[in-house]
Amino acid sequence: MIRKLLIANRGEIACRIIKTARRLGVATVAVYSDADADALHVQLADEAVRLGPAPAKDSYLDIRKVLDAAAQTGVDAIHPGYGFLSENAEFCRACDSAGIVFVGPPAGAIEAMGSKSAAKRIMEDAGVPLVPGYHGTNQNPGILEGHAQRIGYPVLLKAAAGGGGKGMRRVDRAEDFHSALEAAKREALNAFGDDLMLLERYVVNPRHVEIQVFCDQKGGGIYLFERDCSVQRRHQKVVEEAPAPGMTEELRARMGEAALRAAHAIGYVGAGTVEFLLDASGAFYFMEMNTRLQVEHPVTEMITGQDLVAWQLAVAAGEPLPLEQEDLHILGHAMEVRIYAEDPDNDFLPATGKLVRHRPPKESESVRVDTGVQSGDGIGVHYDPMIAKLICHGRSRREALAKLDRALQEYQIAGVRHNIEFLRRVINHREFAGGRVSTHFIENFEAEILGQEHQLTPLNCAAIAACLGDRERRDLRAAAPKADEHSPWHGGDNWRCNLASARSHNIEYRGRQVQLSFRHSGEQLHWQCGDMQGEIRPLPGREIALVDGRRMNYSCVQTRDGGSVFIDGTQVEFTLLPPDLGEGGDRAQGLDAPMNGTIVTLLVEPGAQVEKDQPLLVLEAMKMEHTLRAPAAGTVREFFCSAGELVDGGSLLVDFAAEED
Template structure:
């Protein structure tokens, strides 16, 4: 085994590898960019070395800088994690040439699989079923248009060197092909440094099922079962689980054998994933091989009880696989979701900023958390905005889903917006609960699962107010206890006033409206007045992390958390968050604000400008395209009108809220 390993990555995967190495007694070396100087992976490692600027191409994609750190630190091996250089054959070869061990497949195997086009050709030659398409090297747009027309529509354009849902477009008509091709190539160049694409017939309602494979340098190759990844939005996996609710024992055996044969065909060593498109009747087609550990590998670990990172380290050190195929056992059901800093209501726009509050469920035998951030850290604009992976495990799928719903309800993010409410609604959706979702479902029915701010039931408003009152009383008691006069009568938090009963005014902002309550009472017994209605709350207290109270004639038990700025109440199915605001500072928002201008939703680079002064535009017409966080953002006209001024140029980097274009006054 190695004495010291360098992790050429960041975020939760770097933290994950560091923890496994620590358990095995292996010292670790982290590398970090300027933006990650205080990141958790740099803090957790035994050593941490800077390697460049915040942009990936200035740091985590600099193989030469990483190798230099490996030599100076005395590391014997490099673990690439996933993303960045993990599937870069040139880097793997350079690591080997430097006398170090690359913890992953050989460069020769990666070169065969690193290109989706090459992988598809190889599998087709060996008789593995593949989807009809074009994988040729001739990338002339005219040739690609001819090939696309020959394959037929709907058709998918995919970055040949891509992954993670980047550089993919569906084209449904010949006249839309050229524009989609240009957009796909721009995104592929930005994310992967290469613009080569391949074309495939698009299967309308497929499942995405992948097989985890593992090979060693002694000629052994096995598989560890399947993962279902069919819940996707724009080719990004949203829910991953194992085993698949669709796969039968016979299909599992056939897909597992096909995956092992695919790995053997390229002399595969270490961890890899063979991905298949699976039709409604169980017909499956090779899609690609990811020559690295996958983001969703924890679900396989939980159902097999194995540590795949430990396996990676042992295999890279020359050891044989710890278990043979017939010794692999799978128990229970595991499900993973990813918590992102993004805004589902705004097209899942990636977010950034300080994590002012980050509450996650406690880890247990049923709940696992993989994260690279803690409360107080910053989600930067330069990298993927993932906050954490939440993985649950139980005896069967219904119980695992119940665990997941409970765990999500315990999550809270304050700072950048998050996708927690979206995930909560998604895992309750019948298509997920019944295990019938396919890869196109969310893109076609997204409105069905987007969270909506429903009207706040009076009882929940009363409970929100009660949580705030209890919080404020506790804070007053704490301040009094720490004061020079801890027994002062002025420290009694009962709202008492001379000559009349105590009254406190609570003001909230919810769905853009102000909600005001007048509260009488203290210590968990209150009379609340709002809009002419009166509610009485009795016996309120926090018990085992839940707010328990009698509202009117009903006993209530809910999750509730309050501070000076906000209060969250969760009724078991959905969350309600109210901002606490002073009544005298509240102003109605101007509905017309921003209707005459187009602003940058986040920091990024302008890649396309499609408007010019004097041009007449329609509401919703695409006027600019920005690139941020490895994705393209389409900026559209807020209303019909005439362009007055364009204040951004192609290639220009702009800050969030910068005015990019203005329209003439109506």
């Protein structure tokens, strides 16, 4: 029996494990880095132990520090969550040596699936279908290119030790092979400490369907049906759902049985996921096996009514699986989206900053939010920028989709850029609504999903005017003397003798700069922006406003340099610009660091003539590489950084001169 559990992780998965453990009567110990000293998972746990500085290698990835924390607190078991040490065979063995239960598979199973090339050979022997490719250890670039020619383009380069899209490149032409190989190896070495690559034929327009398996220590094993994770960007999953659209019972059984063969072939124990590519003909091919709990496991829990974390703890304690295969049934449909701090309008660049507001939708039996943050927390550069997972369940796919869209409208995040609007566009696209998805879904419909112009509408203007009016009233009243609360001079409401109270502000909305004017008339606020005008009246003490006579949900959040307004299920973000005093000249042309990170390599020499969009340097941030490109044809006059240097977001990296027209 497990009486005390240490969670060797952070964020939403740590919070999820702590909540399940508490429900089972198991005491919990959290670990944390300096960046997470006040994190939600630390607050939820019964005890917490500091590991070290913010970088993961000095804290969450340090096996000795985690085991010292376990010894200090006298735990029976360690749950690794996912990421960090969850698929580290050395950590698993260290737990065994210390007499601590590792909540996961044995070290041998982790090692067997840890190398994608070795995993392919095991799966081939087990009769699990494979995509044609090269899984050998000879990494000579010429040898690899020869295998690419044999397989046929397009080919996919994949890090043998990797996952999550890191160290992965699609290559369509032979002339691009070597540059793609170098980039993939570099990213794999940085993310996993191993640059061994494998090659596979790139299956055109496949679906990504994975099977949840579970095995106990007595040789028993079942599969808990499938999840469709086809909608991806950069090989990172965006929407996950269960069951997969259009799945037949016959195909489900064949894929489930193949997944169990894969698990039994490596002596698997615990929760695992076998990932397949599924083509239009119904043929499926093994991709990899994740020897841990998956980020998207909640959709499986929703359609089976089971708690997979509770299952993990039971199996780790030596108990048999609680159900047989015939006891499991699919109950309705579930969907999950990952809410990230990122900027979809800027190539999904991760965002950092303070969560001024984090207000998820109200949870219920059909709406679930897994998160590790709360209002006031910071999103930093050291870890994955996921804010939360939003999961919705319905009796049908259509109902689950409707609930998910409604929940996204109710979700309020201010202070950092996020992807909620992008997610709504994805799930409301006609092809997604019809269940017609593939791993190229976002790529195929990029113009519709990402290419939409952000128009400044009357509703946007009304929302911004209300937020500015609220800001001014609050500031003025806070600053006004309290000597005579009835004096108009102390009212703080912009009162003017024989003159209407009016204000004009320069604002920026989605890259567009406009002037917005407004004036108060009692509780009514009249606004004008160009040819548009209207009025809004927030109802005191309530998050409802009258907008041109319509009653609408309304909430305003002030940020340091602007604000966010949530109105009628839409978020309107704006920046308040300083007045133009005519003093500034043209800013020197250059490229700024989009966020904190490390310079990986400079791709051109100072003085080089470059074309528009030509790569100039590579920046690594949050374990992903980001290529900065020339904004126009011109000359790179000087670099203000060098390879290996840590740079701050917003710092000038390149002095660049565009060609004159």
